[in-house]
Amino acid sequence: MAQSLRQAVSKLLSNHEAEVLAEWQQSLKADGALKGGRVKEAELAAQCTGFLRQLRLGFEAGATDADSVEFAGMREMLADLSRARALQGFSPRETAIFVFSLKQPLFSAFDKHGSGDAAAKLQFNSPVGLLLDRMGLHTMDVFHKAREELIVRQEREIAELSTPVIKLWHGILALPLIGTLDSQRTQVVMENLLESIVAQEAEIAIIDITGVPTVDTLTAQHLLKTVSAARLMGADCIISGIRPQIAQTMVHLGVELTVISKATLADAFALALKRQGRAVTKVGKPEQSGAAS
């Protein structure tokens, strides 16, 4: 039986490859595989040809199991394709249809050119169909893994971007916050700030929330926790950069920030300097280059 299947596939694919290929590509195109220009026609044709060749090689080597060594090449090829499509922003359906849409052309070609009796057809369709299903699932697996990797990478990048602690002056730190504050991020931000307070011996820390889109009760609570923790260590916190709309929303929501707050980072910095007994003064006329100090 395996022998006859091998021969059937080999014969079908060597004699009628062009026909299967054409029909397959047509069905892919009808499904919109080329839409949006993310994949060129030539690229798609190369992928289809490559896949059919792998399929033939696999069956000619006598394998029918999708996990076998003979189909390693095919799995690898699908993995590359799937990963590339995941990063290009294809939907899962668009990716999986690549494999599943081969079934119909293959079966109809066998119908036309095969021996024609029902037993032979079943013998052909069932293992080939099974293999393609497996390959389709494999494609989905890789697709999801690729997306997850992408998400993890982005998360890491965001985390790196989100917690810079800047030294403004001796003993004055600034922490510009950007983006929504959730519990996990606040934890990282808080730890970073406190570590920096110790490392820089800072007495004043300015938390600037210009880049925080909304402040709700939870965010306010997180901020207050950070401020309390800094106070316990002996550093004062000033919150700056509360935008007018946010200030209104906070009042309407009944959110109370019982800390010193200033409208802008500049105001907060001025206050911080004043606390240290320092001030910024004008010492002369601005220089010609415009680089006034």
Added chain:
Amino acid sequence: MQRIPILKLGETLLVTIQVDMDDQIANALEEDLAAEVVRAGARGVVIDISALEIVDSFIGRMLDTIAAVARLLDADTVVVGMRPAVAITLVELGVSLDGVGTALDVDRGMALIRRHTERSDADDGD
């Protein structure tokens, strides 16, 4: 029983906590400190907890109590050198140490006490 030494520096008492606090030591410290504030006529108490790595709510309450007792005896309390992890734990436990001053290190803590003392002296003079 282990006791925590209390050093006198001018009008200020300096307590450096270098052992893991248990309830007994904490209670003893509370008593000793109250007695010492009166005996030495201290105006301020600096508690250095920079060596303290683990806290619980009991320690937090102890610090609060010490501060309250010291205030009754006319002395300010400043906690210095708290580690970030300890600060986070205390905040999560809801201990805010409202009546206690804080400073980054002993130096700044002493300066804070000095400022307080001068201010209250000036107030008394009015």
